Amino acid sequence: MQSRKSSLLLEKDRKNIEKLYLDLVPKVPESKQTCKLTLPDGQTFELPILNGSDGPPMIDSRNLYAKTGYFTYDPGYTCTGSCVSQITFIDGEKGELLYRGYKIQELAKTCDFVDICYLLLYGELPSMQDKKNFDTTMKNEMLVHDGLISFYKGFQTGAHPMAIMVGVVGALSAFMNEDLDVKEAVQREISAIRLVAKMPMIAAIAYRTARGLPIVYPKKKLSYTANFLYMMFADPMDPDYAVDEYLAGVLDKILVLHADHEQNASTATVRIAGSSIANPFACVAAGIASLWGPAHGGANEAVLDMLDEIGDSSNIPECIKKAKDKNSGFRLMGFGHRVYKNYDPRAEIIRDVCHEVLDYLDMKNDPYFKIGLELEKVALSDPYFIERKLYPNVDFYSGIVLNAIGIPKSMFTVIFALARSIGWITQWREMISEPVLRIGRPRQLYVGHINRNVNDRTERENSYDTLSVLTDPPKKGFSIYKP
Ligand SMILES: CC(C)(COP(=O)(O)OP(=O)(O)OC[C@H]1O[C@@H](n2cnc3c(N)ncnc32)[C@H](O)[C@@H]1OP(=O)(O)O)[C@@H](O)C(=O)NCCC(=O)NCCS
Numbered sequence: 001m002q003s004r005k006s007s008l009l010l011e012k013d014r015k016n017i018e019k020l021y022l023d024l025v026p027k028v029p030e031s032k033q034t035c036k037l038t039l040p041d042g043q044t045f046e047l048p049i050l051n052g053s054d055g056p057p058m059i060d061s062r063n064l065y066a067k068t069g070y071f072t073y074d075p076g077y078t079c080t081g082s083c084v085s086q087i088t089f090i091d092g093e094k095g096e097l098l099y100r101g102y103k104i105q106e107l108a109k110t111c112d113f114v115d116i117c118y119l120l121l122y123g124e125l126p127s128m129q130d131k132k133n134f135d136t137t138m139k140n141e142m143l144v145h146d147g148l149i150s151f152y153k154g155f156q157t158g159a160h161p162m163a164i165m166v167g168v169v170g171a172l173s174a175f176m177n178e179d180l181d182v183k184e185a186v187q188r189e190i191s192a193i194r195l196v197a198k199m200p201m202i203a204a205i206a207y208r209t210a211r212g213l214p215i216v217y218p219k220k221k222l223s224y225t226a227n228f229l230y231m232m233f234a235d236p237m238d239p240d241y242a243v244d245e246y247l248a249g250v251l252d253k254i255l256v257l258h259a260d261h262e263q264n265a266s267t268a269t270v271r272i273a274g275s276s277i278a279n280p281f282a283c284v285a286a287g288i289a290s291l292w293g294p295a296h297g298g299a300n301e302a303v304l305d306m307l308d309e310i311g312d313s314s315n316i317p318e319c320i321k322k323a324k325d326k327n328s329g330f331r332l333m334g335f336g337h338r339v340y341k342n343y344d345p346r347a348e349i350i351r352d353v354c355h356e357v358l359d360y361l362d363m364k365n366d367p368y369f370k371i372g373l374e375l376e377k378v379a380l381s382d383p384y385f386i387e388r389k390l391y392p393n394v395d396f397y398s399g400i401v402l403n404a405i406g407i408p409k410s411m412f413t414v415i416f417a418l419a420r421s422i423g424w425i426t427q428w429r430e431m432i433s434e435p436v437l438r439i440g441r442p443r444q445l446y447v448g449h450i451n452r453n454v455n456d457r458t459e460r461e462n463s464y465d466t467l468s469v470l471t472d473p474p475k476k477g478f479s480i481y482k483p
Contacts, residue, residue, distance in 0.1 A: 021185045025086040071443045080221040088260045095342030113255040120426045141197035164206040170285030192425040203232030225252040235435035257346040259425030266290040270424045272440035300412040303334040334396030346394035
């Protein structure tokens, strides 16, 4: 019987893939300059400087501890490079984003999501024939194992689809682990294709489970994105149900814009999880968990919550005031970015898409859009946002577009995860391909107690009542805690 790992790719492809992947392994550039570090005792050390093809130079601190006995302190890795990469590049000051060297604006105009998957995975845009072959390979891998579908039954109706995604994508590793050796280029290839191909069905079932709707299977004749919409929205009582092609194109553009974004929180999570040579599907589940938060991918859902809370343009000044007040704990959702200190190029593209879609749907008076535009105008003319270079990011408009085309709010971040799966797995593959792979292991500046003595339990002060918020179980009768 043909083994599962060789069923997708023939032996003749194996050598091509191994050769291709050698070119896709980024090399650490040679250092041509150094800088000097002077320690408090006056000793000086030379540290190499590394220059990439673009972006700020980096001080190579790999040997810093060995040479000096010092670590560096940089919470949130605001100025720390953790890898060399040749997949995606952002110039935050200019507001520029490149996938494999191509500007996002050009790609969004001329390519669909399958082109982008190909580009990210193989480093080049596909020819007509390549695209056809790749598309067929993806379609052949779209179905999920029937056993995986049982996992969804464990979630109650109303569960957040992102909670389901974290569980089910992690569960994929139970189906693809035994015969998966991530050290083999071919198997990394198969894992990447399987993940991206199966994500639409995994995401669509998450939605249908949350709604208590029956599962719909993909169709070979539909495109990647149309298949996702079909599996999400097909009416089981309507055999003629057809996906609106224009709206499928709009969603496809959103997928293109979200496909990859350098070393963001979720990608860094996938890389750090993968650095222990863990199962790639489990690593992607970790990335999904990281993406869910409102400071990252969850922002698109949070933008709509915020616009709901504003309710009317007359409440915008109050909202801006709250966002500027550090004690309020509130931030303007969909605004600001760790790297972009200029307009996020994806937000510019999606803002135009937003105008077109609302025209198409005859929804020019959409309250979210009206309040969003006004909020953007007010924020961009406020010194607080100008001084801090806080511009709308991609999530500011993507939620408005997704809502307009009929996607429920709880699925916004799931769609982000669907799009980002290609970025995560490409970044994971790049990392695993490196000849020397080091486990991710940050340092800490320890500021806790040292050298305490353990007292006898009877001598310790009672503190549990003040430390714990959980109440005692009832003392009499029979009862059981609600799980
Ligand atoms: C994206 C984000 C997490 C980046 O955070 P960061 O790089 O750590 O930026 P900082 O937290 O250092 O913010 C810098 C300054 O701008 C302020 N700021 C940043 N984003 C803000 C926002 N959305 N609303 C109000 N103030 C904001 C901070 O309070 C800080 O002010 P200070 O210098 O007076 O202390 C942050 O901008 C944010 O929370 N945005 C809202 C959530 C969002 O849209 N996330 C999606 C990102 S694609």
